[in-house]
Structures are given as C-alpha cells and as structure tokens.
C-alpha cells in the first residue's frame with residue numbers, strides 16, 4: 201500500500217505559504233487506516249517493552265491509540281493548554297505555523313517508563329521536541345518518536361534527541 205496516495209496537499213492552510221498535508225483521506229479509508237497503524241507498530245523498538253504511547257493533540261490521538269493497542273501499552277494524551285482536568289506540566293513551543301502550550305498530566309508517566317511518542321506530521325520538530333521534554337521532566341525515557349510523515353526539508357529530526365521513524369518522507 202502506498203500511503204502517499206491517501207495524503208493530500210492543501211495550499212495556503214492554515215496560513216498563506218503553508219502546504220498543508222491532510223490525512224483525512226487516509227483516516228477515512230479502512231485499509232489505509234489499519235495499514236498505517238500496523239506499519240507504525242511494526243517500526244517500534246522490538247528489544248524492550250513499551251509502557252506508554254503518547255498521542256499529541258489532535259491528529260496524533262487517532263493512530264497513537266491504535267499503536268498503543270497493538271503494543272499492549274497504555275495511551276497518554278498530550279493536550280493543548282487548559283484541556284486536561286488534573287495537575288499538569290506545561291511547555292511552550294513553536295511549530296511551522298504558530299506557537300502554543302502543550303500539557304501532560306503529572307502522573308501520566310512513571311519514572312523509568314519507556315515511552316513512544318506518536319504524531320501525524322514531523323515538520324519543524326517544535327511540537328515533538330516539547331513533548332520529549334515533558335516526558336523527560338516526568339522521568340520517562342523516550343524510546344522512539346514515530347510519525348506518519350516527515351517534512352524532511354524542515355529538518356525537524358535534527359531537533360529531537362530520540363530515534364525518529366516515519367512512514368512517508370517529503371524531500
């Protein structure tokens with residue numbers, strides 16, 4: 201299966217000059233959805249137990265939860281400011297088209313747990329870098345950041361101090 205066939209380009213969204221990679225065609229096709237989750241689960245480190253999979257709001261929730269189910273891991277949502285109900289750790293960050301604050305519950309990750317971070321797109325890496333730092337602040341170990349796609353020309357991979365995997369690379 202060629203996942204690129206299910207990712208469409210939308211010009212000038214959400215801001216002029218941004219070529220937005222839209223995964224809704226992939227999500228709405230059963231074979232592409234399941235195939236994508238299977239392939240990402242297959243890419244995960246095989247020599248250790250993954251304790252938690254993090255999905256980053258909002259597009260990272262969908263396949264992140266599917267990966268957690270496949271790996272026998274728990275799922276942890278990292279959300280934008282003000283959405284999580286319990287005590288949180290927060291991190292400000294910048295992304296390709298803006299800036300915001302991400303939060304995680306303080307009891308979501310235990311010290312020494314192996315954590316896999318999932319999101320749909322790696323662009324500048326600002327988002328995933330902030331999530332890595334939140335995990336490390338809680339004492340977790342980021343064993344992989346995995347993405348459906350990577351926008352290689354934005355060099356996000358170089359910002360991350362953890363192994364990076366992506367199913368589709370745009371040069």
Ligand SMILES: O=P(O)(O)OC[C@H]1O[C@H](OP(=O)(O)OP(=O)(O)O)[C@H](O)[C@@H]1O
Nearest residue numbers: 257258259295296322323324325326327
């Ligand atoms: O590598 P970066 O430059 O940091 O960009 C990547 C992030 O941008 C998008 O999220 P967005 O904030 O648009 O949220 P959404 O998933 O709710 O649409 C995408 O889902 C990633 O989380």
Ligand SMILES: Nc1ncnc2[nH]cnc12
Nearest residue numbers: 219220221222296321323
């Ligand atoms: N070009 C892009 N398309 C979709 N999501 C993104 N997140 C950051 N940059 C993006």
